Amino acid sequence: MNLDGEPLDVIEVRKLVVDAYYQTWCCIPYPGNPDGCPAVYTTKRRIPLEQCPFDAPYLLDFVDLSAYERKDPRCSEVLVLKDGFEPSIWLLVRRFDLEGQRLRMKKKHGDWSDKMCRNSRYWQKRVRRNLKADSNSLKWRIPFPTVMIIRPEAHGVNLFATCRHHGLTLKPNPLEEAYLMYMVARPSKMDNQPFNVV
Numbered sequence: 001m002n003l004d005g006e007p008l009d010v011i012e013v014r015k016l017v018v019d020a021y022y023q024t025w026c027c028i029p030y031p032g033n034p035d036g037c038p039a040v041y042t043t044k045r046r047i048p049l050e051q052c053p054f055d056a057p058y059l060l061d062f063v064d065l066s067a068y069e070r071k072d073p074r075c076s077e078v079l080v081l082k083d084g085f086e087p088s089i090w091l092l093v094r095r096f097d098l099e100g101q102r103l104r105m106k107k108k109h110g111d112w113s114d115k116m117c118r119n120s121r122y123w124q125k126r127v128r129r130n131l132k133a134d135s136n137s138l139k140w141r142i143p144f145p146t147v148m149i150i151r152p153e154a155h156g157v158n159l160f161a162t163c164r165h166h167g168l169t170l171k172p173n174p175l176e177e178a179y180l181m182y183m184v185a186r187p188s189k190m191d192n193q194p195f196n197v198v
Contacts (some may be wrong), residue, residue, distance in 0.1 A: 013089040014081040017161035056154040064186040088186035092134045099176045149183040
């Protein structure tokens with residue numbers, strides 16, 4: 001089992017699904033947190049403010065989308081790459097073997113529950129670090145400045161729908177494998193960017 005997560009793919013985004021509504025997903029209840037993410041209601045956050053959905057700018061406000069056109073504006077905004085244009089947005093994806101993690105942790109800690117063995121606290125930091133290294137290496141293959149977006153959902157990206165358009169099916173609350181993603185994109189302007197230009 002690869003504890004660093006397996007580099008799966010660099011996806012050139014040809015169809016992107018965004019909506020400011022997706023920034024509220026962190027308020028959806030989950031076990032142990034009936035009001036959603038506890039970071040929403042506290043000033044003691046473990047993630048930087050610009051990555052928290054309530055403080056993160058909407059993707060359409062800082063990413064260059066001149067190569068994309070809007071389709072089907074009934075509910076979500078679906079942005080499709082125009083004919084003859086090169087993508088200006090990429091998804092970097094790493095796959096992590098949750099079932100392998102569960103088996104490894106169960107062997108090490110026999111009294112732990114399956115849920116505890118899969119807890120992201122024990123693997124996610126390492127996978128994110130490698131994802132950041134992936135994005136830093138990608139910047140050398142792109143002929144223009146880019147921004148690295150660590151939590152695309154916080155900026156209104158529907159990763160479930162966007163990935164489905166590119167042949168990758170994500171599952172909510174996965175048990176066997178998890179996917180972590182960063183987004184790399186061309187900024188709409190170089191000044192006052194919410195993230196470091198990478």
